[in-house]
Every structure is written in structure tokens, then in C-alpha cells.
Amino acid sequence: MKTHILAIGAHxxxxxxxxxxxxLRHIALGHSVAIADLTRGELGTRxxxxxxxxxxxxxxxxxxxxxxxxxxxxxxxxxxxxxSLLRLITVIRKYQPEIVLxxxxxxxxxxxxxxxxxxxRACFLAGLVKIETLWEGIPQAPHRPKAVxxxxxxxxxxxxxxxxxxxxxxxxMEAIMAFGSQFYSEGDEGPQTPISSKSFLEFLESRARDFxxxxxxxxGEGFTVERPAGVDDLLDLR
Numbered sequence: 001m002k003t004h005i006l007a008i009g010a011h012x013x014x015x016x017x018x019x020x021x022x023x024l025r026h027i028a029l030g031h032s033v034a035i036a037d038l039t040r041g042e043l044g045t046r047x048x049x050x051x052x053x054x055x056x057x058x059x060x061x062x063x064x065x066x067x068x069x070x071x072x073x074x075x076x077x078x079x080x081x082x083x084s085l086l087r088l089i090t091v092i093r094k095y096q097p098e099i100v101l102x103x104x105x106x107x108x109x110x111x112x113x114x115x116x117x118x119x120x121r122a123c124f125l126a127g128l129v130k131i132e133t134l135w136e137g138i139p140q141a142p143h144r145p146k147a148v149x150x151x152x153x154x155x156x157x158x159x160x161x162x163x164x165x166x167x168x169x170x171x172x173m174e175a176i177m178a179f180g181s182q183f184y185s186e187g188d189e190g191p192q193t194p195i196s197s198k199s200f201l202e203f204l205e206s207r208a209r210d211f212x213x214x215x216x217x218x219x220g221e222g223f224t225v226e227r228p229a230g231v232d233d234l235l236d237l238r
Contacts, residue, residue: 005099008088019221024175157224
């Protein structure tokens with residue numbers, strides 16, 4: 001099940017909100033993509049875990065993501081213990097990604113920063129021969145992704161690289177709105193949260209426009225890196 005990109009999110013919708021356009025761009029380029037959600041978002045004020053499961057599946061369909069799975073870790077309480085790390089290591093070895101996209105290194109929601117270090121640690125450990133895992137009863141080979149890039153979420157972090165998502169911004173928003181229990185809709189009378197207002201959707205657009213300005217594009221998504229990215233030709237950079 002070799003994939004080019006594995007996007008990991010602490011909650012269903014994390015990936016869509018901050019890296020959905022990047023996934024859409026790479027799917028359009030012919031690259032294979034998978035998503036792994038660490039939790040079901042069961043502590044969310046709005047909706048339920050079962051509803052979020054259905055919304056995540058619909059969002060993946062909209063984006064054209066063939067593989068999406070949920071590790072079922074405890075929302076708000078997952079830790080970097082051995083059992084949890086082994087679950088993610090198994091997923092990394094299953095999909096053998098070249099690139100991993102992970103949560104923001106620092107953010108308003110504590111699960112995001114924790115998810116960032118959790119994913120990075122699992123990516124390193126997945127490459128160690130002496131850590132043994134099984135998939136469907138078969139021993140897995142070690143695999144370490146080439147790079148981990150952290151998408152930027154609520155807090156305004158300075159990106160180290162920006163992906164032009166201009167042609168895919170509307171489709172990104174469609175994938176986000178598949179999570180109807182979480183975001184604004186006309187006449188909605190549910191409990192209000194930091195992401196359920198109309199102004200939050202306006203923030204998403206302004207954030208994408210802001211990142212796009214870095215690279216002279218209409219819309220962009222920003223990422224921070226754990227190590228400097230290499231380039232063969234400086235003229236390829238914007």
C-alpha cells in the first residue's frame with residue numbers, strides 16, 4: 001500500500017483545515033495519498049464520534065483520498081506511550097509514505113502540539129529494525145519517511161515553505177464543509193465553539209490568502225520543517 005504522502009491529524013478535520021489543498025494538489029499530480037486520524041474527536045462540543053466518522057469518510061471522497069483510517073486513540077488524553085506509538089508505527093509501515101504531514105508544532109488546542117511530536121517520533125521509530133510490528137499477521141519491514149512537514153493551524157506561525165493551492169481552494173472548502181457538525185451553516189442553532197462561527201470560515205480564507213502572498217499566489221498553505229529541505233535548482237523556487 002505504498003503512498004507518496006501520509007497526512008496525520010489529531011482529530012478528523014485537522015488535515016482538511018490546514019493541508020487539504022496540498023493533498024488535492026498532489027492527488028491532481030498523480031501522487032497517492034492516505035490520511036490517518038489519531039482520534040475520533042469524541043470530546044468535541046458539537047456532533048458525535050459516529051457523526052465525525054461519517055463526515056471524515058465523505059470529506060475523503062470529495063478530495064479523492066483512497067485510504068483513510070482512524071487509530072481510535074483517546075481524544076484529549078492520548079500520550080506518547082509504547083502501545084499508542086506502535087499503533088501509529090504500524091500505520092506508517094503499512095503505507096510507506098515518502099512524506100508525512102503532521103499537526104502544528106504549537107497551537108491553541110493542546111492535542112495539536114502533542115500530535116505533532118507524536119507523529120514525528122513515530123516516524124523515526126518506524127525506521128528501527130528492532131521494533132517489530134505486524135499487519136494482518138505478517139511482519140512489517142521498517143520504514144522511515146524522507147521528511148515530516150508540520151502544517152500550520154490556529155496560531156500564526158511563520159512558514160518555512162508554502163504550497164500554492166489556488167486552483168484547489170474551493171474544493172478544499174467543500175471538503176471542510178463535509179464536517180457539517182463542526183462549522184457554520186445558515187440558521188444553525190447549535191452550541192457555539194471557536195470554529196463554528198462564520199468568521200472562522202472567513203479566517204480560513206484570509207489565512208490562505210496571506211500564505212499565498214508569500215509566493216505570489218492567490219491561495220497557499222504553510223508548513224514548518226524539522227530539517228532544511230534540499231533543492232537541486234534554485235531557479236525552481238519562487
